[in-house]
Amino acid sequence: MPELTINTFPVNKLEFSDKTVYNDGCLSINNVELREMLLKEEGIRDVLINIARPGDSTRIVHVWDVIEPRTKTAGPGVIFPGWLGPPIGYGEGVIHRLSGMAVVTCTEFNSEGDKYTEQGEGIIDMSGPIAEMTPFSKINNLVIEFILDKKMNLDEQNKVVTRAGLKAAKYLADATVGKPAEKSEVRSIDKATPGLPNVVMIMVIAGSSPLLDTYVYGFSCVGIMPTFIHPNEMAEGALVACTGMVASPANTTYDFQNNPLIEKLYQHHGVRHNLAGVIIERGYAYEYNDKERLSAHAANLARFVKADGAIITSDSGGNIMVETMLACRECEKRGIKTALVLVEACGKDGTGLGLVDYVREADLIISVGNADAAINLPKMDTVYGGKNYIGTNLPGNFACDRILMDICGANSMLGTSRVRADDF
């Protein structure tokens, strides 16, 4: 497979200006121009743009997605294929990324009255005790709040916000075109070192309904069979998030782009192991037999690339854990040693049963924490992304008792956060 070059342009300062320019770690943004560009999108009635910096007394609410600005500067295809161009991915060429920052898209969806599709809260605190629990408090965030034309159905609403957020992300990254990168990396996993164990990653991803799904090249992943996806395709934006039900254990687009597990597996490729592939498996199938079918197929794909070991991750929580555990069982049955990375559901006080489901073979599970844990959000000076906590009249910057599940990224199963639950 041809190589992908990733050029990194770090951002340590974000500011508004009359011109969008990247210079020496500082990204100046013409927010008027950006807003006008986004207002041209069908279905968007208004756009509010703000900057939230690490350490600010700022809370971001109603978060839909977190996206790292990227653009493609050479090679076939586009960045975010399926959204900003045809859904044809290549995973080759040259892409630019603005590190140390993200576009955070926020909106309040108009629910269709069906309880199953009610939006949950998504919060990022940029300072205070909760900030250390989310990786997104440590980067500069461009917060874009969208006010939608509510006449669309839920599926259309979230596609509008998603597309707009990705457009904004590309718009910002385009400021780096022609500039010298601080870091340039050529990514390939073609050459394997004989004698090393082969490792795969099996990512079980949400595929259920308009607010609980994952976009694969712009299409919902409901109904797909497990398949290989190349890390370079993921770097280009092949996988885009679609979770508005729970925040902390849900995979964001940022997690797919900057997947710490893949990063670490990649770093040691050819050195301590060979990264033989990444498999995505859709979770939340309605029937048990279907769950078995999907997980067995994922294990068969792993075996096809001669995997000796597999890291298995999950998404959001609930009955997707059945697929995740079955993937573990089917891998172990095929002689593939597994390590799972899972969120726990131990209740507000930590005394509940943490695992929704388990199999005997799951003898190595890494914890990303108890998402149900009770937390107290302190009062902040500012709130962006929305006015009040979802479904309430309480202003979002006020103190509030909530649970960790509301905090974006706190229990990410793709490896970002350091939250972990332990026996006390």
Add this chain to the structure above:
Amino acid sequence: MSKIAKTVYYMNQFFAGIGGEDKADQPPIAFEGAQGPAKLFAEMLGDKGTVVRTVVCGDNYFAEHQEEAIRDLLAMVKEAEPDIFIAGPAFGSGRHGMACAALSSAVAREMGIPAVTAMHPENPGVDMLKPPAYALPAEISAGTMKEVLTRMCAFALKLHAGEPIGPSREEGYLPRGLRLNRIDPLTSAERAVNLLWAKLEGRPYETEIPLPKHIDVAPPPPVEVSKARLGLVTEAGVVPMGNPDNLESWWATHWYSYSIDGLDGLTNETHCTVHAGFENTFMNEDPDRGVPLDMARELEKEGKIGKLADFYLVTTGMMMTTDNAQRIGREMAAHLKKEGIEAVILTST
């Protein structure tokens, strides 16, 4: 520099020197100062503490009169105004372990002082030990008394000094069914890859989430359904249209009873689901897909079901905490029993 730790120590009749199995019905009794292993414990405390009272109870007495035993022993403990409480070690002895665990938990909870006991990890007392009390692991046999007491003493003094206590695997106490979040120096990505390498390379590894114990329940006796009163219960969140009692869609803490008297089935005009954990369309089209009333009626008419209850019970199971689920189950069971229901079909999503 903490003040001197006044200790009250609990043990069974055997360790107190009162007698063996023949004295297992010894009622609660208090001795001033240290008895039995408390003497060795007092030596270990040195100038950091004293054992002011030893309280004792026979293992059988405690097991057969648990409430009164705890009440009486607690009074004896409180009277001595201790700073710390020690119990056991119970080693492999089940009745002694349960008494040590129950009493330590009560002392810790009601008096707010450090309470430390010790027993073998598979002692049935371990499941009865509740925070804020602690139990340290011990061997089966009492031959390791000195070693266990040394650890108990160090740990109790640490609690007394108000030092922060880390997770069980770092501090050496037995897990208490309490999982708390902490920030780890490494990300889960780093830990996952490191641990997978250990597994692949044949080195020892330890899971961060131990699997729960399989729960074994003795199957209740069968029921002759054609002669019985049968109840329908569901966690599918199926409620009368309009959700009159506002049953929660997730994190539910309530359950409700709704009449099915005279109904031959549920329809999309009379009922709906409010469950947020699955695609509702199919169940809303026909709520019998969640509560099978239509065919239950038919089986009742055919005589295969003796009599259907004239109500069904409902809650919403999504994100329900374990303690709420257990409480709701117990309350539903009590209600069903009161209504003379002998068997239940529970539908779950």
Add this chain to the structure above:
Amino acid sequence: MIITALPGIPERIGCTRIVKGVAITNPVGDPRLPLAEEKNLRKRLLEKAISALEKKIDRTLIIE
């Protein structure tokens, strides 16, 4: 007894009489079938449930 599409979960927490249901979205129904067939399926599931209640068992019974 319990009817559920995910029999493993109640089995692990001590339920002893379990009948495997159709799907998470419709444990005792199947929207893909014509109505008469679906009612038949529901009746059969209930009959399995009744047979589980009437059976003397000394360990967990799962009926598929």
